[in-house]
Structures are given as structure tokens and as C-alpha cells.
Amino acid sequence: MRSILITGCSSGIGLDAALGMRARGWRVFATCRQEADCDRLRGEGFESFRLDYADEASIETALAEVLDRTGGTLDALFNNGAYAVPGAVEDLPRGALREIFEVNLFGWHDLTRRVIPVMRAQGHGRIVQCSSVLGIVGAAWRGAYVATKFGLEGLTDVLRMELAGTGIAVALIEPGPIGTKFRQNAIPHFEKWIDWEASARRADYERLRDRLYNRRGPDAFELAPSAVTEKLVHAVESARPRARYYVTTPTHIAGLLRRILPTWALDLVIARNG
Template identity: 70%
Template sequence: MTRSILITGCSSGIGHDAAHGLARAGWRVFATCRAEADCARLRDEGLESFALDYTDAASIRTALDEALSRTGGTLDALFNNGAFGCPGAVEDLPTDALREIFETNLFGYHELTRLVIPVMRAQGHGRIVNCSSVLGLVPLHWRGAYVATKFALEGLTDVLRLEMADTAIKVILIEPGPITSKIRVNSIPHFERWVNWQESPRRAQYESTLLKRLYEKRGPDRFELPASAVTAKLIRALEADRPAPRYFVTTPTYLMNIARRILPTSALDALIRRG
């Protein structure tokens, strides 16, 4: 039987490449996006697509029900991928900005995962793959909101993996970064909505660093890989007989995973500050 997977955040980047890559690999892919216009575009590309908004519990339930109705009640895998960034210094981030990003980057993952687990229990197997980041392993300037959600996702996923060890449900983390995507461009509206950088004591730092990164055209980051690199690791995670708890993508994720384990915190901080 054809294996099925529900993927979130498929409008671009990692999710878009994963949806097409898994379809080519023979999976039945349910490629979801927050906006219906993006879903229509994916349907034109030959994918099965419908809306799923992580901030709307009814939308999450409706999307899962739609996938299950198309498979006769089964789902082999879930790839929680949709997320966004809200850059800015921690001292300049309103708490409501954190609440908003956690709704998508963590609470939505949790809501969907809790709905999927009973389906996988009933069928006797399943894989839940959560897309984290190198910023779920180590911190970085200006990324406090995003880092907080990914650190939380790491912890929640680790606990779920331990708890699911007595079942046939495998829980896995993918650790990308940096990957070619629109996440930087897509973060600009959130930055403009929430961060009053003009009145910040760090205004000069914003002007010399973050604003240039957000608004100026630039080439790829050092070590950046295309989204297909994530898809390759995702396929390994889904198809391995005994999947690893974590799959690292790009050189920085490997290096930072080692560095956080062997370096004192002060030395790791110094390494990150040097870039």
C-alpha cells in the first residue's frame, strides 16, 4: 500500500521541496498551507493540498480529518514543518509577540501531534517528524523569539520520544540550518509589527546589522544548502528501519551540536559572537 504523510508549511522552502520530493519517492503527500491561495497553487503543481492553520484548532482538526477521509482513516507519517521568525533583541520583543510565534511554532505542532497519535496507535505504527533548527541547539543574536520556540520544541519532542518508546510510533527531529528559504523575507512583517527599533537603545546595532540582513539583497549564507538537503534526510528518517532521534543538515548543525556538548558556556558564547 502507498504510504501517506501530512506535511505542514508547504507554500515554499523546506515544506514545498519535501512535498514534491516525497511524492516522487512514491508517498501519498497531503501538502498543507495556511493560505488557500497557496494550496490552489500546489494543486496546480499536482499535489493534494488543503489548508491547515496552526493557530486555529478547528483548521487543524479539519485538515487532519480531510487527510484521513482520503486514506480511509490511516496516516503513516506527520512532518511538522510550518514556522516563522520574529527577529529583534529580546529586550525589544513585546510578550504578545512571543505568544504569537509560540502559537504557530510550538502549540500548533502539539495540537496536531496529539490528534495524530490516536490514529497511529490504532493502526499500530507511525512516524512523527518535527522540523527544528540549528537554533534549537544554540542561540544567536536577534533570534530570541525563534530560538525560544525551537528550544521548547526540542524538549517537547525529546520527552514525546521517550514516552512513545513503548509504542510503534517513532518520534524524530530534523535539524536544518541554514537552508535556502523565504523565512527571512517572511519575518519582515512580524518585525515591523512588533519591534520598535527606532526607540531601542540598540538602534545603532539594528542599523549596522539586522536591518541590513533583513532588507538588503544578499547572497546565500555561508554553508547554506538547498531545501532538497532536508528532504533527503527526511526520507531517511521516514524509511529507516530504526530511525535516529535526530538528523542533522548542513555543517553548522553538526559543528554546533558538538560544540554545545564539549565547550563551556562562556567559550560557546564567544564562538557564536565571532560568527
């Protein structure tokens, strides 16, 4: 039975991926940041334990548990858990950036580095990173998240080149709007770090706060998390996985416009549709 370690499985993309891969016969190790979510998943028949990207010890312990259960092998890794700190770049304190990079990039890198020697020893493996359309183009009010995803894209591109010929394939999945709790989960981080009432952009924050707190329905072109799982399946099962998988119409459009438009024109398009 092929095995896959998936992070961020409490809901959304991670949970759908865990369910989808299990249905395809994979042995799924579904990790979560909170032990309560792991308990729930264990009740649903998953092998689940805590892995918090901000906690280096939990990364080490979780991977050790996986390897103990498989006898030292792992066929695939799907890095997925991440969060956002909505706000203008000028209002982002240093601590906000430090914390989000620990979770959205440094923790992913730490886990990936620990997995690579396992895959090298067995002669094969798949590493799949859940990036974002915001790893292709930036967008106002999303600077912290954009920075982590741009960093992830660059690090992953280099890793893919360096692992060529090892039997380890590396892929990026780049979703646009997906129906998850992502926006809801960003609220505590916004409230912790952004002093919007003291900001020079205070008037602009009214629109951001309305969008953040008052979700009125699906975003344009929004897809279900299963759209990401579909790409994950190809990335880990295909004999020739792609380097990048676009998910949703906005990602396809952003990728095209990034290639053909000058920066000033791309800025205008994003500003009008952000």
C-alpha cells in the same frame, strides 16, 4: 501507498519535501496556511488544503480531511511551518511571543496530539519535527525563534521517550542555513512587533536591518531544501530512524561545541560568527 501529512508547503522546505516524497511513491497531503497556495498546489496535482497552526479549527478540519481520504490512517507527519520575529529579547512584546509560540510550538503540539491516536490504532507511524540549529544553540537577535525551537526540542525528546515501544518513532531534523524565503517572511513580523527606533539598541539594529532587508547571496554553508528532504526520507523510511538529523555544517559544529565548550566560550564563538 504510504501517506504523509506535510505542513508549510507553499515554498522552501515544505514544498521540496512534498515533491520529494511524492517522487518516492508516497501519497502526500501538502497543506498551506493560505488557500491561494493550496489552489496552486492542487493545480500541480497535490492533495492540498488549508492548515494554519494559529487556527485550531483549521488543524482539526485538515486532519479530518486526510483521514476521510485515507480511510482513517496516516503513516507519517512532518511538522514544518514556522516563522521568526527578529529583534533583541528586551524589545519583544508579550504579544509577539504569544503569537510565535502559537504557530511554532502550540500548533505543532495540537496537530501531533491529534495524529498520535491514529498511529496508535494502526500500530505504527513516524512523527518528524523540523527544528533548527537554533534549537541546539541560541544566537543574538533571534530570541523569539530560539525559544520556540528550544521548547520544541524538549517536548519532542520527551514525546520520543514516552512513545517508545508503541511502533511510533519520533525524530528531529535540525537544519542550519537553508535557501528559503525564511528571512523575507520574517520582515512583516519584525515590522509589526519591534519598535527598533525607540530601542536602547537602535544603533545595533542597523546591521540587523541590513541583513534582513538586503540579502546579497547565499549564507556561508547554505544548502538547498533538498538537504532536509533527504533526512526526512530516512526518518520515515528507515527501519531504525535516528532521534536527530543534523543538516548543514554549522549544525554539526554547533552540536559538537555545545557538548565540549563551557558556556562562556560557546557564547564567544557564536557572537563572532552570528
